[in-house]
Amino acid sequence: MMLPTHVLAGMLLAAPLVRVAPELASVGLVAGFLGGLFPDLDLYVGHRKTLHYPVYYSALGGVLAVAALAAPSTITVAAALFVLGAALHSVSDMFGGGLELRPWEGNSDRAVYDHYRRRWIAPRAGVRYDGAAEDLMLSVGFSLPLLYLLDGPLRLIVAGTLVVAAVYTVLRRHLAELAALVIPLVPAVLTPYLPDRYADAKSEK
Structure with missing residues (x-):
């Protein structure tokens, strides 16, 4: 899934706070x-592996959620929602496409x-x-x-994220084709720093 979807999902996890604990909502x-x-x-250092932990984030997020419910504070709520957001991101990536330049082709067996x-x-x-x-x-x-629930800067963040999602959706396939043309021109010394999907595209040329 694209990054805007992940960050909006992370924010949505915190939405109940607007009603039940507005002082902790922000x-x-x-x-x-x-x-x-x-x-x-x-993204550039082992994408969907180095910082993706579907099991460990989920377990830690559960513990932190209990702590936040037992002793709600800025620190406990922030820690719980941060880890739960990361857990939801990591778990949901398995329901998307694989790690390849053109994931709609379905040639990768690696999701997360x-x-x-x-x-x-x-x-x-699923996506x-x-x-x-x-x-x-x-x-x-x-x-x-x-x-609906938010106003001020947070509502603007949500609206801006949604605009980014729409633009990315329109450009997604074109970006892959552009990358396929540009990546072979990247100097060999920089190849180790490319995400695997782009390094593979370079090696195919």
Whole structure:
């Protein structure tokens, strides 16, 4: 799934705080956003493996959620929502496309790495690829309750994220074709720093 979908899902986890603990809502929403974003910081260093932990994030998030419920505070709520956002991101990646330049072709057997079992989880393609129409539909669905509940800067963040999702969806396939043309021109010394999907494209040329 695309990054906008992940960060909106992370924010949505915190949405109940707007009603039940409004004094903690802002920190929870920001933490959920950052947690949804965090795993994809591994894009250039072992994407969907280095910072993706579907099992461990989920277990830790459960513990932190209990702590936040037992002793709600800025720290406990922020920690719980950050880790739960990262867990949701890591788990949901198994329901998207695989790790390849054109994931709609369905040639990859790697969706996300399971460190607990020490193996790659195969893509289940509930969402065919990041930026697919159904991915955008998820972003829209996640954003609607947030747009209803929030105001001020947080609402602008949600609206801006939704715009990014729409633009990415329109450009997704074109970006892959552009990458296929540009990557072979990258100097060999930089190849080790490319994500695997791009390095593979270079080696095919």
